[in-house]
Amino acid sequence: MRVDGTFIAVEVSEQAAADQELARRLAEVCPVDIFRLRTAAAESGGSADALEIVAENVDECVLCRLCLDTAPAGAVKVIKLYDNEALLA
Amino acid sequence: MSILIDERTTFIVQGITGREAVNLTRECLDYGKGAQIVGGVTPGRRGREVHGVPVFDTVEQVVAHHGSPIDGSVVTVPPAFTRDAVFEAIEAGIKLIVIVTERIPRGDVAQMVELATLRGARIIGPNCLGIIVPDVIKMGGIGGPARNAAQAYTPGPIGVISRSGGMTTEMSSTLSAAGLGQSTAVSIGGDAIIGSTYAELMPLFAADPQTEGIVIYSEPGGRMEAQLAEWVVANGDPLPIVAFMAGRFMDEMPGMSFGHAGTIVEGKEDTTAEKIARLQAAGIAVAERIEDIPEMLRELLSQRQRSALAAAGSSTEGSA
Amino acid sequence: MRFFEYEAREIVRRAGIPVTDFGFAKTPAEAREIAQRIGGPVVIKSQVLSGGRMKAGGVRFADSPEEAEAHAQAILALEIGGHMPRGVLVDPKAEVEQEYYAGVVWDGTRKLPVMIFSPVGGIDIEQVAAEQPEQVGRRHISTILPLSDFAAKETIARAGVSGGELTKIVPILRRLAELFLRYDMTLAEINPLGRLPDGSFVALDAHMEIENEARGRQRELLLELGVDPTETRQAREATPFEIAGEEVDSSDHRGVAGNVTEFDGNLGLVIGAGGGSLTLFDAVRAHGGRPANYCEIGGNPSVRKAAGLAKLVLSKPGVERIAVMMSIVSNTRVDIVARGVIKACLELGYDPAEKIAFFRIPGAWEEEGFKILQKYGIDYADRSVSLNEAARRAVEKIQGANEEAVR
Numbered sequence: 001m002r003v004d005g006t007f008i009a010v011e012v013s014e015q016a017a018a019d020q021e022l023a024r025r026l027a028e029v030c031p032v033d034i035f036r037l038r039t040a041a042a043e044s045g046g047s048a049d050a051l052e053i054v055a056e057n058v059d060e061c062v063l064c065r066l067c068l069d070t071a072p073a074g075a076v077k078v079i080k081l082y083d084n085e086a087l088l089a
Numbered sequence: 090m091s092i093l094i095d096e097r098t099t100f101i102v103q104g105i106t107g108r109e110a111v112n113l114t115r116e117c118l119d120y121g122k123g124a125q126i127v128g129g130v131t132p133g134r135r136g137r138e139v140h141g142v143p144v145f146d147t148v149e150q151v152v153a154h155h156g157s158p159i160d161g162s163v164v165t166v167p168p169a170f171t172r173d174a175v176f177e178a179i180e181a182g183i184k185l186i187v188i189v190t191e192r193i194p195r196g197d198v199a200q201m202v203e204l205a206t207l208r209g210a211r212i213i214g215p216n217c218l219g220i221i222v223p224d225v226i227k228m229g230g231i232g233g234p235a236r237n238a239a240q241a242y243t244p245g246p247i248g249v250i251s252r253s254g255g256m257t258t259e260m261s262s263t264l265s266a267a268g269l270g271q272s273t274a275v276s277i278g279g280d281a282i283i284g285s286t287y288a289e290l291m292p293l294f295a296a297d298p299q300t301e302g303i304v305i306y307s308e309p310g311g312r313m314e315a316q317l318a319e320w321v322v323a324n325g326d327p328l329p330i331v332a333f334m335a336g337r338f339m340d341e342m343p344g345m346s347f348g349h350a351g352t353i354v355e356g357k358e359d360t361t362a363e364k365i366a367r368l369q370a371a372g373i374a375v376a377e378r379i380e381d382i383p384e385m386l387r388e389l390l391s392q393r394q395r396s397a398l399a400a401a402g403s404s405t406e407g408s409a
Numbered sequence: 410m411r412f413f414e415y416e417a418r419e420i421v422r423r424a425g426i427p428v429t430d431f432g433f434a435k436t437p438a439e440a441r442e443i444a445q446r447i448g449g450p451v452v453i454k455s456q457v458l459s460g461g462r463m464k465a466g467g468v469r470f471a472d473s474p475e476e477a478e479a480h481a482q483a484i485l486a487l488e489i490g491g492h493m494p495r496g497v498l499v500d501p502k503a504e505v506e507q508e509y510y511a512g513v514v515w516d517g518t519r520k521l522p523v524m525i526f527s528p529v530g531g532i533d534i535e536q537v538a539a540e541q542p543e544q545v546g547r548r549h550i551s552t553i554l555p556l557s558d559f560a561a562k563e564t565i566a567r568a569g570v571s572g573g574e575l576t577k578i579v580p581i582l583r584r585l586a587e588l589f590l591r592y593d594m595t596l597a598e599i600n601p602l603g604r605l606p607d608g609s610f611v612a613l614d615a616h617m618e619i620e621n622e623a624r625g626r627q628r629e630l631l632l633e634l635g636v637d638p639t640e641t642r643q644a645r646e647a648t649p650f651e652i653a654g655e656e657v658d659s660s661d662h663r664g665v666a667g668n669v670t671e672f673d674g675n676l677g678l679v680i681g682a683g684g685g686s687l688t689l690f691d692a693v694r695a696h697g698g699r700p701a702n703y704c705e706i707g708g709n710p711s712v713r714k715a716a717g718l719a720k721l722v723l724s725k726p727g728v729e730r731i732a733v734m735m736s737i738v739s740n741t742r743v744d745i746v747a748r749g750v751i752k753a754c755l756e757l758g759y760d761p762a763e764k765i766a767f768f769r770i771p772g773a774w775e776e777e778g779f780k781i782l783q784k785y786g787i788d789y790a791d792r793s794v795s796l797n798e799a800a801r802r803a804v805e806k807i808q809g810a811n812e813e814a815v816r
Contacts, residue, residue, distance in 0.1 A: 006755065007748045007781060032711070059748055060712050063777065080777075082784040112740075169626070194593045194623035195515055199552040202520045233739020237773055241737060241792075253684025255707075258772075259736035262792055279683055282520050306684060311517045335687035338694055345643060347668060347690075347703060348683035350622065357535075377695075379688070380795040 005058035009079040016075035023051035029070050032060035091222040091273040092293040096122045100161035101151050103174045105129025105139050110165040115140050119235035121225045127155045148181040161185035172197040179210050187229050188214035198282045212284025218254030218276040245270015248294040250287050251306035252279050267383030272300040279349025286313045288320035295327040302386050303330040309339045310352040314364040318371035329389035330373045331382050337361045410619050410642045413456045415498045416634045417615035424588040426581050427611045435496040440481030443499040444474040450502040453480040459490030508601035510534050511582050513589040521549040524564040530601035593623030657717040664710025666718040674699025676807050677722035677731035681706035685736030692800035701728045709741045715749025730766040732803035743770045743778030762786035766806040769799035
């Protein structure tokens with residue numbers, strides 16, 4: 001899944017998004033609450049994902065890299081939309 | 090040389106586990122030759138570490154752990170606890186206390202200053218960013234992360250004293266760009282009562298062989314500038330001073346406070362117009378714009394050099 | 410924060426200093442009742458936080474409750490210095506033999522409170538100090554040693570007062586100093602302090618100001634006096650724009666977007682840090698610019714908060730463009746503020762390159778910030794452009810646009 005803000009986009013691989021434990025850790029490390037655990041109500045809507053990207057917080061990203069360090073390599077991508085979609089490395 | 094601190098200075102951080110304190114600890118450790126932060130204090134957190142700095146419950150424990158007297162403390166605890174933290178540091182024998190905390194009532198500040206005076210300690214702040222000796226050491230958040238601080242501050246002959254933390258960096262950066270480095274820059278704080286005023290730091294700069302000139306940033310409110318003017322006149326103007334005065338628009342708005350708590354105009358001497366007049370009467374140059382400061386300072390420095398040479402010349406003639 | 414006279418007198422009374430049997434009335438009927446209770450000639454005084462009450466007709470004498478009611482009605486409808494009165498104070502008209510001055514203020518140079526006393530009261534103490542300096546006694550007091558009578562005695566004696574007066578005033582001045590310290594006052598003044606025919610002393614008027622920073626810990630006193638915690642009592646009341654600014658600041662705990670103050674110009678300012686904002690505001694005016702507002706960004710606010718502030722300024726009637734400028738930042742981030750102000754423009758349907766007259770924030774994360782500004786075509790500068798020059802460019806742009814419009 002990928003959610004685009006105005007300046008930042010966040011992309012999480014299908015596999016990572018379905019990982020309950022990873023989702024919990026991502027929600028914990030992000031200082032600006034870009035990641036959230038999916039609520040039961042939302043799950044009953046049919047989604048298999050454990051993770052939700054909070055659209056209104058995506059532009060708050062402070063480029064701290066904590067999510068990249070938490071997830072397996074390549075599972076989470078932070079994209080700078082203002083810099084030709086450059087990836088935060 | 091520098092004033093207040095040098096590469097051998099040891100200090101602690103009180104309230105070290107707070108968000109801002111964690112950052113400033115990192116910044117101070119990384120900057121220049123690396124600050125010797127010998128411990129931190131947060132009651133109830135003994136045994137932790139912040140960037141490798143051991144945390145204790147009391148200042149007494151840090152002093153015992155260090156095994157010898159500690160020079161300074163950076164205090165970054167909430168306003169309601171600051172007086173207690175500062176009293177604790179003073180009673181533990183610490184002689185230089187930088188208070189970062191803002192919004193401390195004057196009654197508390199006066200108590201801290203009074204005890205410090207009794208014990209022969211010095212307070213910088215409150216509501217300040219601390220002290221920096223370019224490329225050597227910084228004590229407090231002044232200049233920000235080591236990389237940013239290194240970009241703005243360079244070593245040299247100018248002492249900087251500022252009531253605004255941010256403007257300490259802005260002015261030093263302007264001086265650096267013009268090739269005028271700083272001996273020591275001190276953010277003295279923006280409150281109505283502070284531990285060290287311009288006039289109280291001047292004797293230190295005057296005694297420092299590296300310092301050849303002074304730049305100050307000043308604002309409306311209080312009579313700190315009048316006190317500086319009196320000091321300069323009483324002490325025979327030992328160093329050329331260039332002052333920058335911000336907040337001139339506030340002269341039209343008595344009773345309002347902008348920028349810092351201390352800017353409120355409470356008396357007739359508090360306006361910028363009145364301050365500028367007093368500074369100029371004492372021979373202090375007042376810059377209209379920050380970018381004018383380096384040129385004005387250079388001119389004053391070379392004037393002094395010329396008159397020193399002339400004096401040396403005439404005394405030689407006299408002896409001949 | 411200043412107290413109204415009726416509050417200040419209540420504080421004096423609590424400190425154990427004799428006061429007259431005054432009453433506070435919000436309606437003419439209440440004023441009449443108080444006058445009736447007092448049962449003699451009274452003084453009706455407007456309760457406003459501005460000087461010059463006497464001149465403006467805000468102080469009147471009444472011989473009967475009916476007259477007191479009529480005067481109260483007139484005074485309650487009388488605006489003084491741009492303020493409507495909070496109510497009226499009804500005071501017994503005292504037979505006073507002599508008026509004195511007693512006060513305590515901070516001395517920022519000595520960093521101690523100073524007691525001031527003079528046997529010449531009822532007029533401005535600064536005037537007495539200038540014209541009859543030998544009639545003014547001053548003495549600093551410790552903030553850590555217990556307050557002792559001798560300090561008050563010395564202060565009064567220094568003003569040349571002796572005899573029974575001296576001994577009777579000592580406890581009054583000491584209690585005034587005690588309340589000054591206990592309640593975190595920045596000014597505690599009894600002027601005049603009256604000597605009555607029987608030789609006793611009574612506070613006839615009082616001025617008190619409490620330090621804003623201490624309002625939290627003086628909650629109890631303020632509550633008992635009936636002071637609303639949201640009252641600022643600034644020299645001028647907050648405008649709706651300024652109240653909206655406070656809402657933006659409190660919407661998010663991260664960083665500060667505060668001290669929003671309204672002016673009537675066309676150039677909106679999103680400026681920052683305490684000293685930087687003062688410097689920039691001066692610079693804009695020095696170049697002939699007309700600021701629409703003052704504000705202070707600091708402490709690394711969120712994108713949302715920066716956007717909220719920029720939107721507020723952009724939406725202010727009369728604002729044509731905004732200038733986004735700060736002194737070199739080390740905690741607040743250039744890229745975060747850039748995102749915030751651009752977002753504000755986009756959400757309001759404006760082109761950021763058009764609406765942002767100039768952007769000058771150097772410092773932390775400037776590389777990322779400048780990339781964002783480039784992408785949106787915004788005119789910006791790094792630290793090599795001074796605060797003054799940045800302000801000049803912003804003003805030039807807004808004036809240039811106006812000249813074009815005229816053509």
